[in-house]
Amino acid sequence: MARFLTNRNFLATHGERYRALCAHGGYDAEPITLPDDPTVRLDPAELTEIEIACCTDDFEADPSFTRRFLGSALRAPNLRWLQLPNAGIDHPVFGQLLAQGVTLTTASGVTAEPIAQTAIGGLLALARGFPRWEEARRRHQWLPHPSGQLPRDLRGQTMVIVGVGAIGNQIGRLAQALGLHVIGVRHRARTLADHVDEMHPPSALAALLPRADWLVLACPLTDRTRGLVGAAALALLPVGAYLINVARGQIIDEAALVAALQSGRLSGAYLDVFAVEPLPEDSPLWELPQVIISPHDSAAASGNAARIAELFLRNLRHWLQHEPLENAVAAPG
Template identity: 50%
Template sequence: MSPEAARHAGGGLQAALGGKPYVLANIGDDADVAFVSRDVTGLSTKHAVLPHTQRFHDALRSAPSLKWVHAHSSGADRPVYGDLIARGVAVTTSSGANAGVVVQTALAGVLMLARCFPQLLAAQRNRSWAPLVGSGLPRDLAGQTAVIVGWGPIGRGMASLLAALGLHVVAVRSTDGAAEPPASETVSYERIGEVLPRADWLVLCCPLTERTRGLIDAAALARLPAGVRLVNVARGEVAEEPPLIDALRRGALAGAYLDVFAHEPLPAESPLWDMPNVIVTPHTAGHSDGNEMRVAAIFLDNLRRWTEGQPLLNRV
């Protein structure tokens, strides 16, 4: 956290603990609890860990008394978290802190693709008057089907907005079961192939796990009907990139909004940068000036639970 956020967090923590003494400090030789804030990870990615981030991760791994680690991110797919969980350390995330922001961004991606904004913006750059009535009218969103992969705060938020726009929503989540409105049906990750042939939109907002890694592979893409558009605000590894690029090149996929990639930053030589039917953003779908305090609030709530012996929220 920033110094200002830390001051706010400290005051909230002191009140939460009834004025009892507390310590918020960098990890030294040992610690019971650690908070991996944005100050630790900075702008680093899973493939380009900054030196100070690596030092912090190493300190986590070597702290013998460590019992609980909280991450500022909504996911816990960095290798350090798996290592900690394997030795019995509780790991919690800030899932939900930026969900509303991600939902807004993902919806913007859907609307831009649905309303042909990539083509319209290209025409603007070329000073070309190119009304859609002359180049193929876009389809009405109402009546289309959105397959939403992941049923956490982001997936449910997207489902509510898309249903309000008149789309039929299918939820793909970790378990089978009765449909949870606004989804009209639900299948597990392993059964995604059953619903892909009916998709007009494939929206990826699931965590990266062994069950979701490579979930959208060449075989899954082949089951999609022509003209589908894809939105990925999950993790790049959920959709295998080579067959995805191939499907976009061939027109099997009509377009994509991609905020996450297998390798970040996205290499300059990636063909995704220049594809006329692709919107690329730099893993920024969840960035907002209100996130820091929402993350701090989740951490403080869990810290209160920790001191009172209650179950931790968002435990991985």
């Protein structure tokens, strides 16, 4: 008997559609979920029967469940395909699964809209001075902006987005609606579907940074992007620029970022991701008043699980018909 490893939420909401698709395609893989007791593993016989797997629960939300689910996938010797609930593939287990010949499909694009909305929320909060107002509220102070320190108009400012995929494009769309001039940085050339005013290759980043009122990181973590934004890159930004990171924490040299914020070279930052997560209690980032922090939660939205399920069910149709899968990760080499 073949098995389908999944999570309980998927079975409760989409189990009937899954079974109907399998029946139509002549495929029989009985759903199986992890035991309720977190100390209990699936037995070896069950693991041997698992051929496909899908999780619609956010891997970032429950690290314990994530370790158990991915551990089971890694120990399933006949696993052929795993649908992930997240876009990033920098977790070491994913490389191991690819090396074992497992097909991985990501949820790229599924959370692009909520992440973009959160990023723009951070931008608006910083641009309009919400951190200052919030600090005044805590102190019960009535503190309007002084006439000589009014917020700059957003219209006409420039945003540089590093990584113009699904997330970067959604951020660009919203930024353009606010009147910003949007510059994208990625390897592929600009297309009509891209919400940017200019597109440049990564090799041009150093020349673009002096133009950036807002530097937005929305790129994957790779060997090329790790440590991309360090002291040298931050020094190229105009004095008073802002930084937004909804990509991965390791893309930034956090010590250099703290120094730039403390010196006033950067006016502020919205950070959703960090080099070490959870962010250590002794990190100086917690104490900087011009920094907005979210706990790697920018993608949170009630509709994500349903969107991931729909993606999996579309891919299941493709898989049963031996067609290319959406968001398939290229095998190494």
